Amino acid sequence: MNSPPNSLRAQQLRDLLMKSATDCPPLTQEPPQGRPAVDGPPSPAASGPAVMSPSGSTDTAITVGSHNDNEHENDTESLTDSVREHMYENRLRYHAYRSGRYAFPNDATEQDRDEMKHIISVELCGRYFFSPVDDVLARGAEVLDLGTGPGHWPIELADLNPNSTFLGIDLSPIQPPEVPPNCHFMVDDIEHENGWDLDRDHFDFIHLRHTLHSVRNRQELMQRAYEHLKPGGWFEIQELEFFPLCDDQSCPEGDNYGFRVFTQYLEAGLRALGSEMHGIRVAVDEMQAAGFERVEEDRRKCPIGDWPARPELRECGIYMRETILEGLKGLATRPFRALGWTEIQIEMFLLGVRGHVKERNFHSYLFHRTVYGRKPLESETPRR
Template sequence: MNSTSAPDSTCTITSSQSIHSQAGHGAAHDASTYQFPHSSIYTENMARQDSREKRRRIEATPPNSELAGTSSDASHISAASPTALEEAEAAAAAAALAPPIDYDHGADSASLTSSIRQHNYEYGLRYHGYRPGLYSFPNDEAEQERDVVMHELSIRFWEERYFLAPVEKQLEMRAQVLDLATGIGIWCEQMADKYPLSSFEGIDLSPIQSAEVPPNVRFYVDDMEHEQGWNVDGNKFDFIHLRHTLHSVRNMPELFRRAYEHLKPGGYFEVQEVECIVRCDDGTVKPGHEYALRTWLDAVASGLRTRCGSDLRAISYATAEMRAAGFEVEEHCRKCPVGTWAADERRRVCGGLLAESLIAGIWGLSARPLAAIGWTRPQIEMLLVTVRDHVRDPRNHAYMNFFTIYGRKPLE
């Protein structure tokens, strides 16, 4: 059953194996040799509790290379940025902390521990060190704060609900839950507090989760798309959750197949994502590339395809892919304003959060994807100035569709 409508019309991190499968693949892949001692792997993340300025000093690093090349994609932009972005300027002024990590897949456990805990630095931004380059966006403080904003948006937008799948009863009793691409782990932590009898596991390429978590939460550094699969038994989980990351999935049919395989019969898989297609119902948004947010999203989409083969708008056809994997699917789609132009208070707040998430993290969201299609730093900076202006302008009544799609694994 599909439903599409406008919003108002309608403590401890314990040691454990990797999630990846070793059977039938010879030697275990790197993450399977890595254990997560509570006292060491998350030490650096305690710095999240320090001041913003201290974190800037810790994480700042100059870009290792300039964005190179030219692109006709920027030819329509008439206004140039008077200065570089604040993030890039701050990074350029700081001393380099570390060179990029050269990840050694044959490393012993000690070397692997060091590699995972360190990070790569490009364009004044910090990226994950484990299997470097797989994910196009940074993991630094600005991106972590954007993760918090997107979490708040999700909760408010769906009327204070952390999920839409009908799994409340299972969670209240004793459920096994897996959160894919958990980010800072805020969804897992808050869900674990709400449902103390259930167990929550979160995986991510970056060790950026809190050091102090509820006792029913475990985090792992791992790649949910690793070629060796998941090192857990099939039919294990009652609920698998993926939020705001489908845009970076390289093989959606395979990921959905894995989710199906590892759910118990009757279990649910839920995916939530903003579609990243600019829409407008009243003609206030200029057509085509006259509206800079549309231009930027198209450029990021092109960059992701070029860089890693993923689709920024993959949520648009996720329902069909979920059905193809065998799920019984229900789709929910609502309009989320971009900016604070909506009259309704809840929609206005949600629109403000979406705009904040775009503006606050826009350099990090742009650097790798746009570099992949040949944009130079000045071209990117010129576009971002215009994007910020258009997003902040309340005369532009833009919105994007926000999807929550969940599927049930049949009992048979």
């Protein structure tokens, strides 16, 4: 089965729980609705982001708790110096290979965030994936992880499935040097105009997580995944829908909630850079249009903060809050500058956003969405 190993609940989680208890501000004495709008300058862009209209959900509300093989063997080692290089901008480090294709940093802070997002996904879902591929992984499968980042997902699954081979692709060479012998990495752009330098009809399972928001041509990516899967192979996308929601009216409405405003500007900035932050909302339709069958979706609430009553959700919420707080500057810098913001305007705006993210009385959450489907067993089956 693909349940997570106990190692995910190790010292790192306990350290973060202790950090949360000391770093969070005390509960406010005034009702959260009385807070003013987040401080900071308005965007100098000519027009703001489109108004968000998240669809209603019938999901159960979260209960509030009290606060009491050998060809890849030397991929990483044999990278040319140019691929290994990084570039720096506003004191943040970015990938240099095909510079600008990905809007967010690849420095130590961002790698820590990647690890926390990995833990959130596995803990929240109780598994590494939803596609029914356990048996084929046990027998021996070819697995491709797109936008692998530091490689936590393929490394852990390679340990659990020694008969399978895992290949991770990313723009940044930030994977560890010591990995399982059945896990390999390569530096490449999954949206490269020349396609993937990989065999077609080759993979049993292709996985994409926390990356769809930066994909500029989702339809082409779906097509590539379809072409490189064996007939009967599965494609799975996992993504955090980066827009905060609230079920109990504890969060201020409209522009009075700073983190909501932040996500709206982030959406507009990414759109200015060429991608759609909420592409996961239409992934079911796009996957079906690419020819996949048996397409299904899983949607779960991931809290922001330690307000849930259920311990496992509280743990995910603490990780989510830390992930957001550590990433605000890195998330904002390039997208907000694409809207015309200056560095000082970004810093001033983020001061208020951080306060709202830390506010324990705001019972907000994000949706964690997974969409997965199968390439038909007969490869000649026409696409819709």
